[in-house]
Amino acid sequence: MRPRHALAELAERFDLALHGDGRGSIEGVGTLGAAGPEQLSFLASAQYRGQLASTRAGAVIVREADAAACPVPALIAADPYVAYARIAALFDHVPAAPPGIHPSAVVAAEARIADGASIGPFCVVEAGAEVEDGAIVGPHCTIGPDCRIGAGSRLVARVTLVLRVALGRRVLVHPGAVIGADGFGLAFERDHWIKVPQLGGVRIGDDCEIGANTTIDRGAIEDTVLEADVRLDNQIQIAHNVHIGAHTALAGCAAVAGSARIGRYCLIGGGAGILGHLEIADKVTVTARSLVTHSIREPGEYSSGTPIQENRLWRRNAARFKHLDELARRVAQLANKDSPR
Amino acid sequence: MRPRHALAELAERFDLALHGDGRGSIEGVGTLGAAGPEQLSFLASAQYRGQLASTRAGAVIVREADAAACPVPALIAADPYVAYARIAALFDHVPAAPPGIHPSAVVAAEARIADGASIGPFCVVEAGAEVEDGAIVGPHCTIGPDCRIGAGSRLVARVTLVLRVALGRRVLVHPGAVIGADGFGLAFERDHWIKVPQLGGVRIGDDCEIGANTTIDRGAIEDTVLEADVRLDNQIQIAHNVHIGAHTALAGCAAVAGSARIGRYCLIGGGAGILGHLEIADKVTVTARSLVTHSIREPGEYSSGTPIQENRLWRRNAARFKHLDELARRVAQLANKDSPR
Amino acid sequence: MRPRHALAELAERFDLALHGDGRGSIEGVGTLGAAGPEQLSFLASAQYRGQLASTRAGAVIVREADAAACPVPALIAADPYVAYARIAALFDHVPAAPPGIHPSAVVAAEARIADGASIGPFCVVEAGAEVEDGAIVGPHCTIGPDCRIGAGSRLVARVTLVLRVALGRRVLVHPGAVIGADGFGLAFERDHWIKVPQLGGVRIGDDCEIGANTTIDRGAIEDTVLEADVRLDNQIQIAHNVHIGAHTALAGCAAVAGSARIGRYCLIGGGAGILGHLEIADKVTVTARSLVTHSIREPGEYSSGTPIQENRLWRRNAARFKHLDELARRVAQLANKDSPR
DSSP, X not given: OOOOEEHHHHHHHTTOEEESXXXXXXXXXXXXXXXXXXXXXXXXXXXXXXXXXXXXXXXXXXXXXXXXXXXXXXEEOSSHHHHHHHHHGGGOOOXXXXXXXXXXXXXXXXXXXXXXXXXXXXXXXXXXXXXXTTOEEOTTOEEOTTOEEOTTOEEOSSOEEOXXXXXXXXXXXXXXXXXXEOOOOEEEETTEEEEOOOOOOEEEOXXXXXXXXXXXXXXXXXXXXXXXXXXXXXXXXXXXXXXXXXXXXXXXXXXXXXXXXXXXTOEEOTTOEEOXXXXXXXTEEEOTTOEEOSOBOSOEEEEOSOOOEEHHHHHHHHHHHTTHHHHHHHHHHHHHHHSOO | OOOOEEHHHHHHHTTOEEESOOOOEESEEOOTTTOOTTEEEEOOSXXXXXXXXXXXXXXXXXXXXXXXXXXXXXXXXXXXHHHHHHHXXXXXXXXXXXXXXXXXXXXOTTOEEOTTOEXXXXXXXXXXXXXXXXXXXXXXXEEOTTOEEOTTOEEOSSOEEOSSEEEOTTOEEOTTOEEEEOOOOEEEETXXXXXXXXXXXXXXXXXXXEOTTOEEEOOSSSOEEEOTTOEEOTTOEEOTTOEEOTTOEEOTTOEEOTTOEEOTTOEEOTTOEEOTTOEEOTTEEEOTXXXXXXOBOSOEEEEOSOOOEEHHHHHHHHHHHTTHHXXXXXXXXXXXXXXXX | OOOOEEHHHHHHHTTOEEESXXXXXXXXXXXXXXXXXXXXXXXXXXXXXXXXXXXXXXXXXEOGGGSTTOSSOEEEOSSHHHHHHHHHGGGOOOOOOOSEEOTTOEEXXXXXXXXXXXXXXXXXXXXXXXXXXXXXXXXXXXXXXXXXXXXXOEEOSSOXXXXXXXXXXXXXXXXXXEEEEOOOOEEEETXXXXXXXXXXXXXXXXXXXXXXXXXXXXXXSSOEEEOTTOEEOTTOEEOTTOEEXXXXXXXXXXXXXXXOEEOTTOEEOXXXXXXXXXXXOTTEEEOTTXXXXXXXXXXXXXXXXXXXXXXXXXXXXXXXXXXHHXXXXXXXXXXXXXXXX
């Protein structure tokens, strides 16, 4: 049976004012357009305000200013999206993982597993690894030598911690992530490459989240570091010795090259790239697919690229780009001739 | 022993006209340039027409117009590439997977596995999962709660269906794919992120193909949806609540941000990006690496980016791009002065 | 206990001249800025020369020209980074993998495993696979039919070789890599896609390295080929029938489309893209995120894209790019009017 929550109970529990009849109750959440009378919705973005009048939701979380326009009971929040996130968690049934080691797991005698930790089917935990209390290691994970998983962290499934990886507390890692693989260190000797040993590790702070199939290499000499509350989406590549400041978020497919240093509270858009050995200040936003090729010292929003166009038009413009410097020189000449001599 | 197929037999079986001697037989396929007398080749692209005269293939699939120029027996097809695809399947020996559950697999008592389904070594099938008849689940897969695999689908190996993922019939998923992981939902509260529960699922239609290491997140409230016959190459990222219309194909490393809606029969080039909350009409082609930043209402071909150049030239042009607006203003001034007053 | 190495011993073993007192010894490596008296450092890049005077390292590997400025004992090398790589390997303790097949592995009777090979926990080795002497297959790997792993190669963990994949000797493959999955071959028939069988394989030369979560598809008819000493970073996508010449290196997230042919000694930057069916000469460098859309016949450095800017400025310039062809025409008109008639 699904849990039901009375509106009055939710208002009290999450410290929200209630406008309208609090006797109703909800058993789930929905979008403004699709929610039914048993569901709670929210209005966080002006883009969806037009849907408020016709919503059939059981109740809506809104800002004070939108309460009067809400045709159904309203929960008033300073930030409706934050309030929604907290309430929606009531309906998020993460399957419980029983403490203990699944009989199929292969755990080295020298590994330290807390009694309250859960090690799932087909996990491999090697000598020198440590899993703290309340940590959940889902199926098909490998925890390599000198790796540590902090209390309350969760590796959903099929996560590989290769070598010298320390996860803080409450870190969430999604399937397919590879943390602590060799950084891409190569030295060119005459006519072939030789491998540069990768002797550092990876340190990941409390409350970080690492997306599916994301890769974070271990450092060459010192460690690759994510401070607390760093949020990485799927398929992100973090090269060796990168340092990412607390509360910074990177969207899907972003990539950071070796030894780059990103500040705190940055937002790195999807597919953005950051070259190696440069620094990005705190509170920098890089828009999707932009490439950062030099250090950014000031907070603000940064972009590169060209706009999408019909291919027929784009081809002409792109062809002109190849001669943009000449064009600018010609304009300078014209301006020069044009100006009084 | 390899199967042999007489040309006359192939002509009849695939309903193709035969020009030349049909008594020969083939036991494999090859390119025009490399095929020998035991192999069948095809000519689909004008680019390779020059290789036809010298081919040593046992036979070639060609369009009617190319038959006369073919020095060896020819099978005539309206679309030689389609005919080739069908005939080549005769030589594609996918190893059979025996029905039943491999003794090493960990299958919850509450999971429903059809008798004719095959569950490979080291699979984990959790309570509430369902695998239909004729489905093949290769080694190292995890099928999470409330996931369903339709009849005749195949998970090649090491595929993770996290939560609430429904695959239709004859869906093919390649190794490393992660379907149904948490969407990247975060709300910023004062000075830190809080996680927004991801309560939706993923629905994938019949005959879809999902490439290696591709990720498809489950929806925040409603589902992420791929309609029938959607084809995703490797390392594609599909964010939460994306909707992709039937018969659309995305090439490798493309990425689609949250709640974007892509029409039917679209072709999205390799590495292309599509921002969130926008719509793309049916029959839109986006060229490789282009970034779609606004909705596209009309069918057609769209592009962004600049052409590749020698770095020495590119640097000059790129430097001018930083002042392109000024340049355009200067030209407008000059034109203004130049025009009769 | 950590190994200790006397400076005099290192100088002799690696054939390096020693300046200063050779009686000291080191037990690890460190950066110029952080190394202590027990650690060896190196100076390879002019960027770090300023740190030499204040280093507390036990010794530093430097070029002859920097020896006089080194405040501590110096090992003299023509290429300090190469010498560092060789010496640092002394401190790289890769855990030994015992020869033999882990009891949990599922190995087909028809697979050939050399006595000196190591097959880790939860591996699946299918009929027709071959693992040569000294090869190490870490946990959670799948070695499919007709796959061969050459002597001394190492699959770190969770690597999938799907079908017809031949790895040479001393190949290193990082976790999550998928090699030999179906190429993305589709033929469009009237109103739907049909799959083109992928009948080729993958051949990877000696001494190659394949990064974490990198994907290399098998060929459609002939093979996908990496010659010897090719180095692929993480999350790279190599499509079917690509051919990469010896000693070429691709940085993270680069992608190569089908049937492209890359020469020897090329450097492909992070996130760069290479379209299909084109050729790149030997010794070509493609800078990060550039897209190669036509063949490159001459060695050299190539780039595309626009520079990063403040979003406010970038928006104006990007808007002008959409009309760059018009702008160039207007300039041509002005120049025409301006020139003597």
